[in-house]
Amino acid sequence: MQNLESKNIRTIGIFGHSSCGKTILSDAMLFDAKAITRIGSIVGGNTVSDYTEEEKRRQISISTGCLHFSWKDKHVFMLDTPGYMDFIGEVISALRVVDGAVIVVDGVSGIEVGTSKVMRMIEKAKIPAIMFVNKLDKEHSDFYKVVDALIEAFGNKCVPVQFPVGKEKDFKSVVNIINGQGINSAPQDVKDRLEKYKEKMAEAIAETEDSLLEKYLETGSLTDEQISKGLLKGVLSGKLIPVLCGSAEKNIGISEFIETITVVFPSPEDIAEVKGVQGDKTLKPDKNGPLAALVFKNIADPYVGQLTVFRVFSGTIKGDSEWYNSTKGSKERFGKISVLQGKEHEEVSELVPGCFGAVTKLKDTSVGDTISTITDKIVLEGMVFPKPVMALAVHPKSRNDESKVMDSLHKLGAEDPTFRFTRNVETKQTIIEGMGDIHLEVMTERLKNKFDVNVDLSTPKVAYKETITAKAEADYKHKKQSGGSGQFAHVFLRVAPKARGEGYEFVNEVKGGVIPTNFIPSVDKGIQSALEKGILAGYPVVDVQATVYYGKDHPVD
Missing domain, CATH: 3.30.70.870 (Elongation Factor G (Translational Gtpase), domain 3)
Structure with a gap:
C-alpha cells in the first residue's frame, strides 16, 4: 500500500441485480490477487464484504463493501454494492466515486430489473463500464443467449471480448477473442467460432472512430494492436462495453477478468479534470495539488464511533492532521487513516488521488461533504438521494x-x-x-x-385535520356577573378558507376603537383556542383566515 501512484490505481464498483453473484465475484478477485486465502460463501456467511449480522442472516448485500488488492503493478480499489433497490442510496454513493463500473449479469436469468436500472444510472453518470456474465457453470446458463439479449436491450456497444469453453457443468475456461489466449486447449467448434467473433468485434470497434473505420473498410480487418487500442478508447468514451464471462463460484475466468479491468479501465489520471462547485477550481489528480476528498459513506460503530469513508480526488491526505470540511465550514481533526478490507482496517500514512480511505470520530462530517484545506475550501459536487417511499x-x-x-x-x-x-x-x-x-x-x-x-x-396514525370550505360571519356576546365588576364583550367575526398548507391568519379590521387595542390579542388567542378542536370530529382546524371587524365593550366591566 505504500508509495502508490495514481497512474497505477484503478477505482471500480461492482453493480447488478440482487443475487447475480457480485459478492462472490469480489471474493474471487481478492483470492486470485492473493489478498485472501479462500473464496467465501454467501450461505456460510464468510465473505469479505458481507460481514454484518443483517447481511449474514438475510444472505444479501445491504451496504457497500470497501475492498482493495494489488495486481502486478496496479492497485485496485473496489466497491461491492447491494442489488436490492431498497438500498439504492449505496449505489448512488458508489457511482459518484468510481472511475469504472462492472455490471454483473446472471448467466441463467439474463437481464433483470436491477441490471437495467444500474445500466441507466451508469450511462447517466458517464462512467466507463464492463459487463461480466456470471454463473456459466450453472444449469440452463447460456452465454450467447445473454449476449444477444444485452445487444437487443443496450445496443451494439455491448461487445463480447471473451467466450466460454464448455457449457454448464462442462464449463472449463474462457477464450480471449482479441489474442486467442486459451484457444489451443479448446475443441474445434470453439476454434471455428473465434474468427467469427473477432470479425464482429473489429466491426464494432471500427465504428467508434473514423480512422479505424477507414482502415477497416480498406482492408476488411484490423490488427490486434488496432483492436486493443480502439477498445480502450471506446470504453473510455462510453461507446463500447466489453462483455466478459466466467464463474465466480468456480473461479473460472477471474484472473482474465482482473487483467482486463486493470488494462481497460482508466486510472484517475485518465479521467477528465474535476471542477469544484465553489470557487470554480479545476482539479487534476495530482498528489501535490490542492486537497479535495469526497465523503461517500458513514458507518455507525458502537465501539469506535462514526467511521467516515472518503475518496481522494486531488492532493494527498495524511493522518494525524487538521483538515477542513468545506461543505460545512468547519475544521476536522483527523487521527489515524486506514484503508478498508471489509470490516478490517489497514493503517496507512497517506492516500493519493484514486484511493479510498477511512477515518474515525469526525465531529461534523456527513455523506456528500468535501474535505479540503482552510486555504483552498474546495467543494465537490455531492450526491442527490431519492426521497423515502x-x-x-x-x-x-x-x-x-x-x-x-x-x-x-x-x-x-x-x-x-x-x-x-x-x-x-x-x-x-x-x-x-x-x-x-x-x-x-x-x-x-x-x-x-x-x-x-x-x-x-x-402503521403510522393519520393526523387528521378539519377546515372550512366557504365564507361565514358570526358574532358572539360574552357576559358574566359574579359580584362587583362583571365581564362583557361583543365581537363580530368573518372567516374564510385559505389554500391548503397556508395555515391560520388573523386579520384586525376594527376601526374607531370599538374594541380596545389591548383586547385584540385576546380575540386572536380565543380564535386559535377554538380551532384546536373542530366541530366535525374534534380534529384541529387549519387553513383559515379569521377577521375581527366590529365589537363592543363596557367601560365599567
Whole structure:
C-alpha cells in the first residue's frame, strides 16, 4: 500500500441485480490477487464484504463493501454494492466515486430489473463500464443467449471480448477473442467460432472512430494492436462495453477478468479534470495539488464511533492532521487513516488521488461533504438521494429502549441518507422513513444489533385535520356577573378558507376603537383556542383566515 501512484490505481464498483453473484465475484478477485486465502460463501456467511449480522442472516448485500488488492503493478480499489433497490442510496454513493463500473449479469436469468436500472444510472453518470456474465457453470446458463439479449436491450456497444469453453457443468475456461489466449486447449467448434467473433468485434470497434473505420473498410480487418487500442478508447468514451464471462463460484475466468479491468479501465489520471462547485477550481489528480476528498459513506460503530469513508480526488491526505470540511465550514481533526478490507482496517500514512480511505470520530462530517484545506475550501459536487417511499411508526419495547432510541436513530440516519426519522407531535409517534419494507426492517435490526435498542413497528396514525370550505360571519356576546365588576364583550367575526398548507391568519379590521387595542390579542388567542378542536370530529382546524371587524365593550366591566 505504500508509495502508490495514481497512474497505477484503478477505482471500480461492482453493480447488478440482487443475487447475480457480485459478492462472490469480489471474493474471487481478492483470492486470485492473493489478498485472501479462500473464496467465501454467501450461505456460510464468510465473505469479505458481507460481514454484518443483517447481511449474514438475510444472505444479501445491504451496504457497500470497501475492498482493495494489488495486481502486478496496479492497485485496485473496489466497491461491492447491494442489488436490492431498497438500498439504492449505496449505489448512488458508489457511482459518484468510481472511475469504472462492472455490471454483473446472471448467466441463467439474463437481464433483470436491477441490471437495467444500474445500466441507466451508469450511462447517466458517464462512467466507463464492463459487463461480466456470471454463473456459466450453472444449469440452463447460456452465454450467447445473454449476449444477444444485452445487444437487443443496450445496443451494439455491448461487445463480447471473451467466450466460454464448455457449457454448464462442462464449463472449463474462457477464450480471449482479441489474442486467442486459451484457444489451443479448446475443441474445434470453439476454434471455428473465434474468427467469427473477432470479425464482429473489429466491426464494432471500427465504428467508434473514423480512422479505424477507414482502415477497416480498406482492408476488411484490423490488427490486434488496432483492436486493443480502439477498445480502450471506446470504453473510455462510453461507446463500447466489453462483455466478459466466467464463474465466480468456480473461479473460472477471474484472473482474465482482473487483467482486463486493470488494462481497460482508466486510472484517475485518465479521467477528465474535476471542477469544484465553489470557487470554480479545476482539479487534476495530482498528489501535490490542492486537497479535495469526497465523503461517500458513514458507518455507525458502537465501539469506535462514526467511521467516515472518503475518496481522494486531488492532493494527498495524511493522518494525524487538521483538515477542513468545506461543505460545512468547519475544521476536522483527523487521527489515524486506514484503508478498508471489509470490516478490517489497514493503517496507512497517506492516500493519493484514486484511493479510498477511512477515518474515525469526525465531529461534523456527513455523506456528500468535501474535505479540503482552510486555504483552498474546495467543494465537490455531492450526491442527490431519492426521497423515502415508505413510513412506519417505531415503538420502544421498554423504558430503557425509549431513552436510547432517538440518539440511535440519529446515528443510523448519518449512516444512510435515504433513511429519515421524525417525531410527530400530533400523533405522539416516532416515524421512520425509507426506500421499502426490507430497508426499514434492516434499520430496526441494526438498532438492536448495534445499539441494543429493541422496537416494534406499526402503521403510522393519520393526523387528521378539519377546515372550512366557504365564507361565514358570526358574532358572539360574552357576559358574566359574579359580584362587583362583571365581564362583557361583543365581537363580530368573518372567516374564510385559505389554500391548503397556508395555515391560520388573523386579520384586525376594527376601526374607531370599538374594541380596545389591548383586547385584540385576546380575540386572536380565543380564535386559535377554538380551532384546536373542530366541530366535525374534534380534529384541529387549519387553513383559515379569521377577521375581527366590529365589537363592543363596557367601560365599567
